[in-house]
Amino acid sequence: MIKITLPDGAVREYPKGSTALDVAKSISEGLARKVLAANVNGEVWDATRPIDNDATLKLLTWQDDTGKSTFWHSSAHLLAEAVEATFPGVKFWVGPAIDKGFYYDMDLDGRSISEEDLEKLEKKMNELAKKNSQYLRKEMSKDSAIQYFTEKGDEYKLDLLGGLKDGDITFYTQGDFTDLCRGPHIPHTGFIKAIKLTNIAGAYWKNDANNKQLTRIYGVTFPSKQELDEYLQMLEEAKKRDHRKLGKELGIYTMDDDVGPGLPLWMPNGTIIIEELEQLAKETENDAGYKRVVTPHIAKESMYLTSGHLPYYADSMFPAMELDGTKYYLKAMNCPHHHKIFDAEPRSYKDMPLRLAEYGTCYRYEQSGELFGLMRVRCLHMNDAHIYCSKEQFADEFRAVNSMYLKYFKIFGIDKYVMRLSLHDPEKLGQKYINEPELWIETEEMVRQVLIESNIPFVEVAGEGAFYGPKIDVQIWSAIGREFTLATNQVDFAQGRRFNLSYTNKDNAPEVPLIIHRAPLGTHERFIGFLLEHYAGKLPTWLAPMQVKILPISDKYMDYAKSILNSLKKADIRAEIDDRSEKIGKKIRDTELMKVPYMLVVGEKEMTEQQVSVRRQGKGDLGAKSVESFVNELIGEIKERRGE
Template identity: 50%
Template sequence: MSEQHITITLPDQSKREYPKGTTGYQIAESISSGLARAALSITVNGDIIDLDHVINEDATIAINTWDTEDGKYTFWHSSAHILAEAIQELYPEAKFGIGPPIESGFYYDIDFGDKSITQDDLAQIEKKFIELARNKNTFDRREITQQEALEFYKDKGNEYKVDLIEGLEDGSITFYTQGSFTDLCRGPHIPNTGIVKAIKLTSLAGAYWRGDNNSKQLTRIYGISFPKQKMLEEHLAMVEEAKKRDHRKLGKELGIYMIDKMIGSGLPVWLPKGTRLRRTLEQFLRDEQFERGYQEVITPHIGSLELYKTSGHYPYYKDSQYDPIEVDDEEYMLKPMNCPHHHRIYSNEMRSYRDLPLRLAEFGTVYRYEQSGELSGLSRVRGFTQDDAHIYCTHDQLKQEIKHTIDLTNYVFDTFGMPVDIRLSFRDENDEKYGGEMEYWERAQSEIQEVADEMGLDYTIAPGEASFYGPKIDFIIRDAIGRKWQLGTVQVDYVMPERFDLTYVGSDNDKHRPVIIHRAPFGSMERFTSILIEHFAGNFPLWLSPEQIRVLPISDDQNEYAQKCVEAFKEKGVRITLDDRSEQIGGKIRDAETDKVPYMLIVGAKEQEAGTVSVRRHRKGDIGTFTFSDFLSDTLKEIEQKRLPED
C-alpha cells in the first residue's frame, strides 16, 4: 500500500483503500449516494466525529445514520445547540451551562436570571427552534486557545462556561458555531440544521450546576427531535402508550412489588403475586439450564474485600459499591458481582480437560449503589438478582459454547415474543484499556463472528464496545411498542483466569488456562420483570400470570361445585382462585378483568348440572361453554406450550 493511502475497515470487516485526508462524507459517498445523503457523522476507532473531519491513518469506521445509536447521538447533540440558539434569540440574557444528548433526546441547563420559564413557554421556544433549523446553517468547528475561550465567555458574563474551560487543557478546546450561536463543544454535529424537521420540548426540571446543592439551580429543558414530523407523532403516541404500561403504576395495581422507605430506597419487596411471577421466570430458566448441562450454585451476599481486589472490581468500581464492612479485623463487602465467587468455586478442586465445559449458574443477589435520583421502580434499584452463569471451557470448546449461549438467549426472548437485535462488541485500536493477550482477542472475535455467520444471525459490529477482559455479544430486545432494551450479554473473558490463576490439566498432562464465558439472558430479575410488565401491559401469558384462573360462582349454591373445579386445577399445579363473595356476577367479572386474570370460569346452576364451565377470556369476553375435562386439558396444553396472548 502507498504511503499516501490508508486502509479503512468497515462494520462488516471488509477493507477499502482511500487517499490520506479522505473525509467521512467522501467514504460514505464512495459506498452509495443514498448513504451519503443519510449520513450524520462517522465513528472512527470508537470516537464519533464530524463527517467533514479528515482521516489520515488506518482506521475502523462506521457511517452513522439516524438508524444507528451514534447517529441519534449526533442528531440530538446538534438539536441541543439549536435549542440554545432559540433560547438566545428569545432570552438574550440567558447563560448556558451544558447541553448533552441523552438516551432519548437531549437537554440544556440554562440560567435565565430573574426570568421564570414555565411549561407554557415551551411552545414558543419550539416554534423558534424550527424557524432556525430551516435556515440549514452548518455547524462550523474551530480550534481555540484556552485564553481566547476564557475571554469569549468572560465578555458574556457566563461563569458556567468559564468554569468548564478552566478545567480543560490548552490545545484541546473547540468551538462550534451555527447561525448566530457559538458554543464550547468538542462535537460532533450533523452537516446542517435543516436535517432536524421536528421538535418536542418534553419537560422542565431544576438542576444544580455540577450537581452541587450549594451552587445555583439552573433550569433544565428536556427535548427530543426527529428528521421527520411523522416520527415525532409516532414517538408521542408511543409515549402515551408507555404511560399506560408504566411498571411502577401496574406493579402497584397488580400487587407485584412494593418499595418501602423503612426498608430502604431502591430495595424492592416482592409481594405474593410478584413472587409467583418471579419464581415462574426462575423455574423456566432453571429447567432450560438443567437440560443444557448447567449446575446451579448458591453464594453468599457478602464477600471478603480481598476477593474483589483480586477480581479488579475494587477499587475500580468503588463509586458504585457500598463501603467495606469491618468484621473481626477483616473487611467484607456487599456482593457487587457473582463472578468472583464462581471463580473460587472453580478453584475448589483440580480440574481436568474432561471436566470442561463446566457451566455454573446462580440466581445471585448483588448490591450496587445508585444515587437516589436515579432510582426507578424495579428498573433502577440498589439490590437485584442476576441470572448469572459462568462457563469454563477450553479454547477448542469456545465456539460451540458461544453457540449454546446464543441459542439459549434467543430461545428465552422468543418465548416472550421479543424480537432481538444482535451487536458484536469488539475492541478498537486502543490497546491500553484491554487486558489479555492480543492473539486470544483476535481468535475470540473471529470465532464470535464465525458463530454469528454460521447461525445466520443478523448483527452489527461495534468497535470499542468490548469489555476490558474480552469481546462480547449484546442482545437488544424490542418490546411490544417498539422500545429497545439491552438485556442479555455473552462475554468472553481472558482476564479473570489470569487474575484468579485458573487452570485445568490438559490431555498433555500440562496446566492450561480455561476461557470464561459470562452470560445472563434476563440480566437482572428486577429490570427484566419491569420490562415484561410493560411489554405485556400487565396482560401476562397464561403460563406466566401470577393468577391464571379465577372461578366465579353465580350464587352461593354453586360454591361447592366451584371448589371442586379449583381443587382439580390445583392438583395439576395451576394457579387458580375462587371468588365466593356474595356479590353480583357482573362485579366479580369486573374485578377479575381489573386484576388481568387470563381466564374466568363462570359456574351457575346450568354448568353445575351439566359438569361444564362458561369461560371468559381477559380482554376478549365470553369464549363459550366447555366440558370441565376439555377445558382442563386445553389449559394445561396452553401452559405447557407457553403460548403468547392473542391480540
C-alpha cells in the same frame, strides 16, 4: 483533485475542498436533501465541511443513528437560540443528544421556566427553524475563545475551555446564536420540522451536588410531523406499560423507605413470577448439563482482592463491615464464589466443561440518582452461571450459550435483538483492563468468529469490555420498541490464573481453564420489569400469578364454583373464586384490570350442563366448555409455555 471512496467501494474524484453535500448532489438531488452529516475517515463531520484530502465517505441520513444524533444535537442549539431570545442573559453549560432527543443545561440566574414557557419556546423554535439558518463552523484560537466568553461573563464555557487547546476549539453559529461546540451539525435549521419540549428538570453543574443547580430542558425533534405524532403516541403507550405503575397495580413488588432505596420487596404475585422463571432456567440448564450451586451473601475482602474486583469495582460495592478484625463485603458478583467451588476438588479434562449455575443474590451500590424501579436496584437476583472449559471447547460452549438466548427470545416473543460485542481499549491496559494485549486480541477474535458462524446479529463497541475480558451485552427491544440491556456474556482469561485454577489435561499436565460468565435471563428485577412492559402486564398464562378467576353469577352457584376450583388446583393451576356480592359485569371488569388470563363464568346453565363459560383476557367470550376439556387445554398451554 481528491479521491472519495464510497461504502460500496466505488472511488470518485472531486475538486479539493468539496463537501459531503457536494458528493451527495453529484449522486442525486434527492439524496442531497436527506443528508444530515457525513462519516469522513471514521469521524462524523458536518456535511458542509470541506474535504481537502483523499477520504472514505459515508453519507448520514435520518436512518443512521449518528445522523439522528447530529439532528438532535443541532436541535439542542436551536433550543438554546430560542431560550436566549426569550430569557436574555441566560448562560449555557452543555446540550448533548441523548437516546431519544436532547437536552440543554442552563443557568437562568434565578428565573424559572414553567410548562407554559415550554409552549412558548416550542413556538419560537418552530419560527427559527423556518428561517433555514445555516450551522456555520469556525475554528478559534484559545485566546480568542476566552476573550469572547469573558466579555459575555460566561463562567461555564470558560470552564469548558480550560480543558481544550489550540486546534481543538470550534464555534458554531446559527441565526443569532453562537456556541462553543465540537459539532458536527446538520446543514441548516430547515431540516427540523416537528418539535416537542418534553420535560424540565434540575441538574447540578458537572453532576456535583456541591455545585449550583442548573435548569435542564429536554426535547425531541423529527424531520416530519407524522414521526413526532407516532413518537408521542408511543410515549403514551409507554406510560401505560410503565413497570413501576403495573408493578403496583398488579401487586408484583413494593418499595419501602424503612427497607431502603433500590431494595424491592417481592409480593406474593411477584414471587410466583420469580419461581416460574427460576423453574424455566433450571429445566433449561439441567438439559444443558449445568450443575447448581448455592453461595453465601458475604465474603472476606481477601477474595475480592484476589479476583481484582476491589480495585476495579469498589465504587459499585457496599462499604465493608469489620468482624473479628477482618473486612467482609456484601457479594456484588457470584463469580469468585464459583471459582472457589471449582477449586475445591481436583479437576481433570474429563470434568470439562464444568458448568456451575446459581440464581445468586448480589448487592450493588448504585448511586441514588440512578435507581429506577426494577431496572436499577441495589439487590438483584441473577440467573448466573460460569462455564470452565478448555480453549478447544470454547467455541461450542459459547455457541450453546447464544442458542440458549435464542430459545428464551422465542418463548417471550422477543423478535428484535442484537449482541453488542464490547472490546478493550489498548490505551487503558493496566488501568481499566488486565494488561494482556495478546490475550485480548485472541479472545476477542474467538468471540467474533462464533458470532459470525452462528449468524447472530452483532455490533462492535470499543472500550466497554469487562476488566478481565471481552463481553457481549445482549440488547433486546420490547413490543413497543423500547430498548433494554438484558444481560451479558463475558469471556474471562484472567480469573483462572488469579485464583490458581487448573485441571489436568490429557498429557497429565496442569492447564488453566477459560471461563465464560453468562446470565441469559439477566436478573429477576430487570427481566420482570421488561416483561411487564413488553406484555403491558398481560403475562402469558404459564407466567401469570393468577391464571384463572372463577366468577359465580350469584351465591347460589358457589358450591359449583368451589368444585371447579378443586379441579383446577388438582391440576396445579393457580385459581381463585370471586365471591364478592357484586354484579357479574363488575367482576369481569375488575378481573380484566388485574390482567388474569382466563375467567370462568358460572350460573344456572353452566351448573346444569356441568360446563363453564370461558372468557379470555383481551379476547372476550370463547364459549362454553366442560371443566375437564378446559383444564386439559390449559395444562397443555402452561406446559408448552405458549405466549397466547
